[in-house]
Amino acid sequence: MLFLRSLVFNAVYAASAGFASIPAALLAPFSRRWGVTVAYWWVLLNFWTLKHVCHIDWQIEGRENIPKDAAIAYWKHQSAWETLAQLLVFPLGQSWVLKRELMWIPLIGQALYAFKPIAINRKSGHTAVNQVLAQGSKRLLEENLWVMIFPEGTRMPPGTTRRYGLSGALLSDKTGRPIVPVAHNAGDFWRRNAFIKHPGTVKVRVGKPVYAQGRRPEEVNAEIQGWIEAQMKEISPGYQGVVLQKPRT
Numbered sequence: 001m002l003f004l005r006s007l008v009f010n011a012v013y014a015a016s017a018g019f020a021s022i023p024a025a026l027l028a029p030f031s032r033r034w035g036v037t038v039a040y041w042w043v044l045l046n047f048w049t050l051k052h053v054c055h056i057d058w059q060i061e062g063r064e065n066i067p068k069d070a071a072i073a074y075w076k077h078q079s080a081w082e083t084l085a086q087l088l089v090f091p092l093g094q095s096w097v098l099k100r101e102l103m104w105i106p107l108i109g110q111a112l113y114a115f116k117p118i119a120i121n122r123k124s125g126h127t128a129v130n131q132v133l134a135q136g137s138k139r140l141l142e143e144n145l146w147v148m149i150f151p152e153g154t155r156m157p158p159g160t161t162r163r164y165g166l167s168g169a170l171l172s173d174k175t176g177r178p179i180v181p182v183a184h185n186a187g188d189f190w191r192r193n194a195f196i197k198h199p200g201t202v203k204v205r206v207g208k209p210v211y212a213q214g215r216r217p218e219e220v221n222a223e224i225q226g227w228i229e230a231q232m233k234e235i236s237p238g239y240q241g242v243v244l245q246k247p248r249t
Contacts, residue, residue, distance in 0.1 A: 005054050006197045012049045016042055017108070025110035035114025036092050043084045055199035056189050058085070062206030065180065066090065070144045071209060072136075072168050072179045076228055077150035078158060078187025081202065086148050089182070089204065094146045095139040097132055097167070116145060122153060132167035133174055140175050147171065151221065158187040159240045164225055169217035178209030181224045183231035185239075203235040 020042040028035035050056040066089075073090055075082050086094065096112070100119040103109040118135045120128040132147075139145040151164035172179050184204040190197050207227050212220040229241045 002196060002198070006195055009046075009049050009054050009197055010195060012053075013046055016045055021107040021111045024114060025107045028111055028114040032114050032116065035111060036087075036094075039111070039114065040087050040092060043087045046084060047088070050197070054197040056197060056202065057200075058186075058202040058204060060089065060204040060206065062208075063089075065206045065208045067178065067180070067209055069177070070140055070146045071177045072140070072147045072149060072172055073182060074149055074151050074164075074168060074179050074224055074228070075182045076184055076232065077152045077155050078184075079155060079190045079192060081186035081190045082150075082182075082184060085184070085186070085202075085204065089206070090146050090148070093144060094148050095136070095143075097136070097147065097149045116143070118147070129165075129167045129170065133171055136167075136171045137175050140171075140177050151225075155192040156187075156244070157192065158185075158236065159238065160242045160244050161225065161229060162244045164221040166217045166221065169212050169220040172210075172212035172220065173215070173217065176211075176213055178211045179220070179224060180209050181207040181228050183207070183228045183235065185232065185236040188236055205231045205235065207231075 020038055024035045024038040027038065070093060073086065075086065095116045095118060097118045097120065098112070100121055103112060103117070103119045116139060118132055120131055122128060136147045139147055149168045151168055152162050153165055156162060168179055182204065184202055186202045188198070189200045189202060210220060210224055232239045233241065
């Protein structure tokens, strides 16, 4: 039964992504708002399917910690789940920091333009950091868009983490906009590249904004990572917080 439920969801997920990417890709160059709207309803469809087919629901704590003005979001990265959930948790005015290879996927890449992405080459080191600082400052201060970052740089297996990249903390220092940390345990139910989706309730916790101005970026990241990892040990049974290799940016 678990296999069949997962099969149904994966089929809906893949097919709906293909169908939704067509209008999103066509609309994105002309109307960012309509491209984002298509993506938003696509996420709602897949969350409905997750709930009613795979029995994966979600709950959130800390919405009151989300500032009114655009800021930087730091998400724990374990699953594909949070890439969808960010559209439901934060305001729709978002700019995603993502690997540039995603922009090369036919239709999907064109649809992603609706989010004014900061598409980086993760192997380029300081060049990628400077790109996040330049484009991220414009997104935050001129366009009032949230900058969404997965500071671990890649999806991590449950129970693990890695040292955070510095670009988000440097961007916060430069712009004066805070970082809002987000912890969740989606990886317990929808693991990286896993076909099987396990039933349960994803617990999401949004932390209080952290300001970086006048502080060392390493200090800021240590504070945020410490908070996120502490939440993970509470919401994810058996979570160890093993630190793996460091990120490139």
